[in-house]
Amino acid sequence: MPEIVTLTVNPAIDIATSVERLTDTHKMRCAPARIDPGGGGINVARVVHRLGGDCLAIYLAGGPVADRLGRLLSAEGLSFVALGIEGETRENFSVTELCSHREFRFVMPGPAVSEAEWQRCLGYIDALQPAPRYLVLSGSLPLGVADDFYARVIEMAKVRGSRVVLDASGPALRAALPHAPYLIKPSLNELRQLTGRALETETDCMQTAQEIVRKGHAQVVALTLGAGGAMLVTQEDIVRSGAVATSFCSTIGAGDSFVGGMVWALNRNAGVQEAFRYGMAAAAAALSHAGTELGSAAEIKQCYGEVSLA
Incomplete structure (x- = not known):
């Protein structure tokens, strides 16, 4: 059993295309679509795999879309286990408007999952030998x-x-925090939703993350701030990084790449700050690609050298 296992309860196939301008009622002729496997844990596993880590992606999937998702993952050489469900796996869609460079993301809710299906998933995770x-x-x-x-x-x-x-x-997230995961990675908007606070300043963000750590709800909080970079908070340290300068194409998969870079480094016994640098690098590498195409190992390592911590 690999030392890193990811779980994706609501995976997807991500379809990305572009048009010159988005308009209502009229047909818009799209560029050829890029099709990638998607879903949080699947993208994390893809990054770990690209960096040379041994990782297993577990996910729930059903219907013809699930078959295509499996073929896409096999083509990348990723180890995976698809736990079958009755509902059909979703497809997400993103469109880049070329005249403005704005990206529009259409995220589907996914299939309904029965209690028997998600309980079976719990049993599968609990039976992994050895535990990841x-x-x-x-x-x-x-x-x-x-x-x-x-x-x-x-x-x-x-x-x-x-x-x-x-x-x-x-x-x-709210239900999980009292059970104290080791590391959480909220975005700024997710932290605002969790706390009901405006979090308008960096100090507000830092103090809120410190409160989570102080309560014992996580040992590590990695807060992503979009174009503002990210912040790492532990009981011992507060570390800040600005965004890495890179060509921008799409934000899809950047947050998942951040997690993948961090987990890959942590599993290699890197310190939390070094892992944070790898997270920043993996996120930056993903930003330069269309759709859910993620950064390569070479791109991630190049970006790693450009990450500055304060």
Whole structure:
């Protein structure tokens, strides 16, 4: 069993294209589409794999889209286990408007998942032998999955000695925090939703992240700030990094890449600050690609040298 396992409850196939200008009612002739595997944990696993890490991606999937998703992952050489469900896996769609360089993202809700299906997933994770060193829980929960699903996984994983990395939002994040995942990676908007605070200044963000750590709800908070870079907060340190200068194409997969870079480095026994640098580098490398095409190992390592911590 690989030391890094990712779980994606609501995976997708991501379709990306572009048009000169978005207009209503008229047909818009699109550029050829780029098609990639998608979903939080799947993208994390893709980054770990590109960096040479041994990783297993576990996800729930059903219908013809699931078959295509499996073929895409096989083409990348990624190890995966698809746990079958009755509902059909979703497809997401993004369009770049060339005249403005704005990106429009259309994210589908995904299939309904029955209690029997998500309970079977819990049982599969709990039976992994040996338990993974790092278990990454990333992405949205589809209709039918209990809000405390991630909380239940965290409790099972901690008993077995796994470190849990959580990238979630809304009720799923709120329910999971009292169960103390090792690391969480909220975006600024996700942290605002979680706390109900405006978080208008960097000090506000820092103090809120410190409060999460102080309460024992996570040992590490990696807060991504979009164009503003990111912030790392632990009990011992507060580290800030501005965004890495790179050519910009798409934001899709950047946050997942951040998690993938961090987890890959942590599993190699890197310190948290070094792992944070790799997270920043992987995110920057993803930004320069269309759709959910992620950065290569060479691009990530090049960006790593450009990350500045303060």
